[in-house]
Amino acid sequence: MMSKEFSFVGKRVPKLDAPEKVTGQIAYGHDMKLPRMLYGKILRSEYAHAQILNIDTSRAEALPGVRAVITAEDIPDMRIGWARDHPVLKAGKVRSVRDEIAAVAAVDEDTASEALELIKVEYEELPGVFDPEEAMKPGAPVLHGEAPNNIQEKMRQSYYHGDVEKGFSESDVVIEDRLTLPFVTHCCMGTSFILADFSPSGDLTVWSSTQMPFLYQRDLSMVLGIPASKIRVIKAPVGGAFGSKLDMYPFEPICVLLAQRTGCPVRITYTREEEFVVGPTRQPVICDVKSGAKGDGTLTARQVSMILDNGAYSSWGATTPLVMMQTISSLYRVPNVKYDVVVAYTNNPYSGAMRGYGNPQATFVVETHIDMLAHELGMDPMEFRLKNANQSGDVTGQGVKITTCGLTECIEKAAESVTWKAKRAKPDARGVGMASLIHVGGGARIYPSDGCGSTVKVDDFGKVTLISGSTDMGQGADTVMAQIVAEELGVPVANVTVVNADTDITPWDVGAHASRTTFVAGNSARLAAMDAKSQILEGAAENLGEKAEDLDMKEGKIFRKGEPEESIPFEKMVRSKHFRPDGDIVLARGWYEPPTERQDKEFRGNISAAYGFATQAVEVEVDTQTGEVTVLKIAAAHDVGRAINPMAVEGQIHGGVSMGLGYGLYEELVVEEGQVLNPNFADYALPTALDMPEIDTIIVETDDPAGPFGAKGMAEPACIPTAPAIANAVYDAVGVRIKDLPITPEKVLKALNQKKESEEEK
């Protein structure tokens, strides 16, 4: 591996903030307090769909310790979300049990909770609609007057390349199925929070759990009418995000309004139940899929039609079809593709962004059908995948330009790890299955800019401060940035401090999403470090009477190229550059905008500067008496371009696999008539340490020419192929195909019984 030539890239550098975290010293939003701080709480709807007849807050207002009570009457009509269909406080009508009706600020949390109980709301319950197919039928209860058919028209999309009808007519095998995917949710261990504080001059500071500080600043400004120039957003340490903190939600402007009204700082932190009921979900999908192939195993056509449950309002989650589309159009070489999607409003919880952003659903659909096609053709599913695998240099029908692609190697290495050939298609109740993925790995241009800015400051003592637009949510981006700067600049990583996620200080970045931080912010940090290095070497050259191009710097020492044994500490040269009559300090900048394009009206275009690939192969054992599936091993082979920090890469893979395992076998947010029935960890089954199988992480390095030191984004992908790989392994083990997640023992047992009955009939 090439990592040997690097000093810090490719090294297992411990997370910069780990010491603070293992000692309990780090202050998450939940731990923050300001003098005179009040606690905010929100009253939500009792009904999934109802007319609000009256709200009486008088008793709450009279409660000692209550400083403010607000309802929609007290504020202008404010609408948030990407489609601006979501009132911050609801007037007239509530459309889901999450709906915010009133908010209270009080001296402590108990008083705030007590005040909520004193608010009296009279409702007239309205018939609700909880199934997206039902919602689109004529005569269904209507949620929004602007959408009389309950369809979010902005997300009704149709994509095609080639001609699927022709593709199917030329196929030797064509299969058609319906697959369905459930509500699941992020379960960040740290719940959502915000702390809002106004200065006497009216400047607003919020400490937030957002993963998109700059878009959040814009969103707060737009909804509250406060100039963005008077808003400072600081992302406080968060207990995980996984997409849940991509949007701004009503509790955030509500908290600011409470702070404005009381003149005191106000903090809102979610309880666990709120996090389950009020936090976003991954969107459930009803999917009809048709796929075709020739007898020799060449894919011919893929047609997918999806219905998404949007819930009552549109968050960023409503735009996940754009990501699903890429997998449907471009995972494996498919000459003819058609994709239609409709997003329907229901009185269910509204969906949001969650790790993979639609790709876990799309990959479940595509990889289930790839497996089924292989079996129809009588081919080894691994060989079928290899035959159709994407390759470096491919441009897909959607215009996705694949520069580096390790898919073939991922398939082969994952298969080898589970001894695929030896274990496949055996008569026992054990089986192997696999699934692959494609995902953006070089940014994702969904906004006019997909860039990131960085500043590198080098002080007189050799301390290097990277001020980065990027956002660390716990995944370890700061550490990776520090390694990149240390490598490029030629200083020890211990000299590097990272400052980020403060809109008053850090240069702009679109936010932590789309697995883009290492690639985009990493390239930006590298450019700033290059600039800093040339400033230092130019100063040194003047001082030493040398030419800058003849000098180099490594591990904090400046030397003539090729003569590293005779060196000067770099901080000495920084000082000599500074302390002279025409002196200057070392202050460097980097701005990186990936060389990509926005999609055209037909959704074609290359939105990412690189693409990540992976294959996970799984071995399972199925108990045919109980239907229980035990995962014995997961081999996860990921093309990450280059692992800047292999320990962090492994950590992302392990965590993603456990999330994928949950999606595959255990997790479902049970929603009935719009009510969440399992809003706690006792009833929502998160994988525990005892549920985790052996994971073999296989890092495939393709050294992407556009990535920082060759790296591509890799964090979301880890959770994407696990569930379909498990489903495919279950089929290999016992011959039943589970088409809706999670794969519960009940579903497996039912399928086994049906299989037995149909075999007996024969």
Add this chain to the structure above:
Amino acid sequence: METLTMRLNGEEVTVQVEADALLIDVLRERLGFMGTKEACGEGECGACTVLLDGRPVTSCLVPARKAHGREVLTVEGLASGGELHPLQKAFIEHGAVQCGYCTPGMLMSAKALLDRNLHPTDEEIREAISGNLCRCTGYVKIVEAIKAASAG
């Protein structure tokens, strides 16, 4: 109000508490020991785990008065004499920390295990932390770190 006297991280502490106060609230809100995290409030996730007379308890379910006259150890009491505890070092070095919200509780469950079993198997480690949920790591590096901090 009741008088609660306990030995907290090796030092005697006396505090007046409401009769129904929970240990986590006394630790965090009254005494400022914010290292202990509340992530569910129902004793289901283990983030609030502290040691009560050496045994792991979910402090969000324990009435504070139960700690009277007893030893309480929180994450802040793990390091001693300016030296991190071997578990803390191992968590750092093995990449067992990501968002870190489950980390204090994980460390306390792990300490309780190693205090009674110097040579745990992987299975015993997994069992010991099975009440501590983590969404970031898949537990792999946490198990590795605990193993590394054990006597092998």
